[in-house]
Amino acid sequence: xxxxxxxxxxRYRPAQRLIHWLGVGSFLLLLLSGLALxxxxxxxxxxxxxxxxxxxxAVAPFVxxxxxxxxxxxxxxxxxxxxxxxxxxxxxxxxxxxxxYVLGRTKGLPPQGRLNAGQKIHHASTFLMFVxxxxxxxxxxxxxxxxxxxxxxxxxxxxxxxMLGLSVLMIGHVYFTFLYDALSGMVTGFVTEQYARxxxxxxxxxxxxxxxxAPASAxxxxxxxxx
Amino acid sequence: xxxxxxxxxxxDRCIGCQACVVACHAGNExxxxxxxxxxxxxxxxxxxxxWGSFAHQRCFHCAxxxxxxxxxxxxxxxxxxxxxxxxxxxxxxxxxxDACPFHVPHxxxxxxSKCRACLEAVQDGQLPWCAETCPSQAIRxxxxxxxxxxxxxxAAALQSRYPKAQVYGETQLGGLGLLMVLLDEPAxxxxxxxxxxxxxxTVWQTAVQPASAGLSALAAGVMGLMFLFARRQHARExxxxxxxxxxxxxxxxxxxxxxxxxxxxxxxx
Numbered sequence: 001x002x003x004x005x006x007x008x009x010x011r012y013r014p015a016q017r018l019i020h021w022l023g024v025g026s027f028l029l030l031l032l033s034g035l036a037l038x039x040x041x042x043x044x045x046x047x048x049x050x051x052x053x054x055x056x057x058a059v060a061p062f063v064x065x066x067x068x069x070x071x072x073x074x075x076x077x078x079x080x081x082x083x084x085x086x087x088x089x090x091x092x093x094x095x096x097x098x099x100x101y102v103l104g105r106t107k108g109l110p111p112q113g114r115l116n117a118g119q120k121i122h123h124a125s126t127f128l129m130f131v132x133x134x135x136x137x138x139x140x141x142x143x144x145x146x147x148x149x150x151x152x153x154x155x156x157x158x159x160x161x162x163m164l165g166l167s168v169l170m171i172g173h174v175y176f177t178f179l180y181d182a183l184s185g186m187v188t189g190f191v192t193e194q195y196a197r198x199x200x201x202x203x204x205x206x207x208x209x210x211x212x213x214a215p216a217s218a219x220x221x222x223x224x225x226x227x
Numbered sequence: 228x229x230x231x232x233x234x235x236x237x238x239d240r241c242i243g244c245q246a247c248v249v250a251c252h253a254g255n256e257x258x259x260x261x262x263x264x265x266x267x268x269x270x271x272x273x274x275x276x277x278w279g280s281f282a283h284q285r286c287f288h289c290a291x292x293x294x295x296x297x298x299x300x301x302x303x304x305x306x307x308x309x310x311x312x313x314x315x316x317x318x319x320x321x322x323x324x325d326a327c328p329f330h331v332p333h334x335x336x337x338x339x340s341k342c343r344a345c346l347e348a349v350q351d352g353q354l355p356w357c358a359e360t361c362p363s364q365a366i367r368x369x370x371x372x373x374x375x376x377x378x379x380x381x382a383a384a385l386q387s388r389y390p391k392a393q394v395y396g397e398t399q400l401g402g403l404g405l406l407m408v409l410l411d412e413p414a415x416x417x418x419x420x421x422x423x424x425x426x427x428x429t430v431w432q433t434a435v436q437p438a439s440a441g442l443s444a445l446a447a448g449v450m451g452l453m454f455l456f457a458r459r460q461h462a463r464e465x466x467x468x469x470x471x472x473x474x475x476x477x478x479x480x481x482x483x484x485x486x487x488x489x490x491x492x493x494x495x496x
Contacts, residue, residue, distance in 0.1 A: 035440075036318070037300070037318070038440050040301070043299065046316075046320070047315060047317070048315075048318070049319050049337055050318075052319070102457065103460055104456070104457030104459070104460030104461035105460055105461070106461075106464060107464060144320075144321035144324065145333075145334070149293060149326050149327075149328065149425045149428050150425040151325070152297075152325035152326065153427035153428040153430070153432075156435075156436075157430070157431045157435045160435050160436055161435060161439065164439040164443055167446070168443060168446045171443070171446050172450065175454060178458075179458055179461055194468065198464075198465075198468065
């Protein structure tokens with residue numbers, strides 16, 4: 001039971017938000033500069049190697065994201081990975097309600113923890129495709145000229161399909177964010193109590209008043225802003 | 228009707244003098260170490276029974292050119308049977324270097340480097356530098372039909388001395404734009420008997436690439452439309468919840484399900 005709860009509930013720490021937006025920035029740069037080689041109207045970006053330069057510069061923050069997460073917030077990073085790959089009976093129940101949830105109905109959803117089943121599968125697939133897009137990208141980068149026609153085509157297919165997957169996941173992610181007004185969690189770090197109750201009731205009920213007020217202020221002192 | 232041009236190289240006439248290599252380098256103002264064509268010696272057998280010839284490494288101007296197929300920027304394209312290069316569009320991605328079955332295109336100084344068939348000269352009605360320069364008439368250039376007929380005649384004439392003499396390139400990859408009069412089997416010159424575009428490359432080009440772009444765009448469109456509907460649905464639910472916050476009487480749920488958004492006993496341990 002939660003006692004008189006605040007209207008706003010703390011959800012993401014500053015370091016989590018930093019990593020999220022670093023991921024957004026580098027992913028969008030990679031997507032756009034990559035599209036220069038896929039979408040003819042953008043081919044002018046590729047002339048002279050401009051899009052390639054952008055692509056390779058954006059690779060650094062992108063592939064460092066998981067390492068940065070593990071360094072800044074080791075406990076939360078581990079929690080994210082284990083939660084994303086652990087599914088319970090409740091999650092199955094959630095998937096049955098998913099079609100209605102996609103269309104804007106939360107009613108009848110089994111109460112969810114910090115991550116709902118959809119978020120878990122989103123994170124898990126993002127993680128797997130992150131690995132395949134990065135691996136095939138490095139093969140294309142460092143193997144160019146030595147892959148042969150079949151090798152190059154296979155690596156390019158893995159790269160393209162991983163990006164297709166990641167793009168669809170991103171579109172879905174943005175969709176749910178704006179459908180359920182969840183953006184503030186990643187901007188200010190706080191979500192409305194209403195959102196927390198509707199979408200993550202088990203998580204909301206497990207929070208201590210101090211945690212709900214500001215998890216970042218207590219133990220965690222914004223490590224991202226120190227240097 | 229457009230013309231279909233082609234080169235031919237008669238390896239019986241070639242004397243390996245490298246004049247074509249030098250003329251190409253000078254005429255195209257290539258950089259230091261850059262080369263569109265290379266001529267090397269092939270020697271087989273043991274003394275005193277030598278067999279020697281020259282192998283030319285240069286663009287074959289395939290009709291169905293794999294390099295043009297994979298080029299994402301339109302740098303490589305076909306013009307009257309020739310594979311021409313718009314260097315200013317090149318991103319140096321290197322896709323062509325992997326796709327070419329003859330290992331011809333290379334990346335030099337941040338752009339693709341391969342024979343451009345001296346496009347400006349040809350458009351001017353002149354011969355490419357190599358054909359213009361060749362002192363033994365081994366390199367010919369002109370309309371493909373005439374070039375092919377001439378090459379076939381040469382191969383037939385050579386068969387008395389070289390039983391395996393043949394024309395290479397009549398049908399490969401839709402017909403090559405460089406026909407070679409060989410004195411032996413293609414393998415003797417390191418040429419693939421039947422170069423093909425591998426299935427993986429076709430699948431990538433014709434299915435995976437368009438699908439990746441198309442399905443992403445489709446997903447964005449469909450979800451955009453769904454959003455309009457779902458957003459209204461959610462607004463109704465929120466309005467109902469707002470009423471329920473003070474008096475926990477839920478909005479009429481059609482299936483009579485328990486109000487899931489009420490904090491209370493968690494049916495989970």
